[in-house]
Amino acid sequence: KPINILLADNFSIIEEYKKDLKTAHVYSVKPSSTRADIIVLIDTSGSMSDPTNILNEKGENLTKLEVVKEAVNLFFNDLSNSEISTIGGKPSRIAFLPFSTSGVNFLESDDGDIWFSTLPESKDEVSKAINTLTPGGDTPLYSAITRALTIIQDSGDDSYKLLFCL
Numbered sequence: 001k002p003i004n005i006l007l008a009d010n011f012s013i014i015e016e017y018k019k020d021l022k023t024a025h026v027y028s029v030k031p032s033s034t035r036a037d038i039i040v041l042i043d044t045s046g047s048m049s050d051p052t053n054i055l056n057e058k059g060e061n062l063t064k065l066e067v068v069k070e071a072v073n074l075f076f077n078d079l080s081n082s083e084i085s086t087i088g089g090k091p092s093r094i095a096f097l098p099f100s101t102s103g104v105n106f107l108e109s110d111d112g113d114i115w116f117s118t119l120p121e122s123k124d125e126v127s128k129a130i131n132t133l134t135p136g137g138d139t140p141l142y143s144a145i146t147r148a149l150t151i152i153q154d155s156g157d158d159s160y161k162l163l164f165c166l
Helices: 064-080 120-130 141-153
Strands: 014-017 020-023 035-043 051-055 061-063 093-100 159-165
Touching: 035 064, 035 141, 051 064, 061 064, 064 093, 064 120, 093 120, 093 141, 141 159
Parallel strands: 035 093, 035 159
Antiparallel strands: 014 020, 051 061
């Protein structure tokens, strides 16, 4: 069962080390006043057309890329409905960097920017962009990470910087 808010009484962390059990102290964590800049790197190489054992509603095996697209859409939906979608009246931002030897190019929002707002009204725009991805080519992971790091470092000092690689 998903836990939407983690509190000290929702879970515990116990570590066994040399037959001793140690319990971590859990403290409440609240979002800061700083928005987030998030880049999601998405492997779109040829291997992403391989089938998985996950079935769609028709009973057909989904490809790796189809599973990733669904995961990104679910992640964005959760993000856009969370407390960090807007911090201090300023929306967090998310960018998507698909990568293969066909290219390492950011998806563009409807206004031509690489950054998508994390506000709920951006869900359709994000979904439309994500669903254009197709697999092909090899996997230039190093180039993708280098490109993402350059962009995230230049995104300003007033935000948390997060990279996810799928």
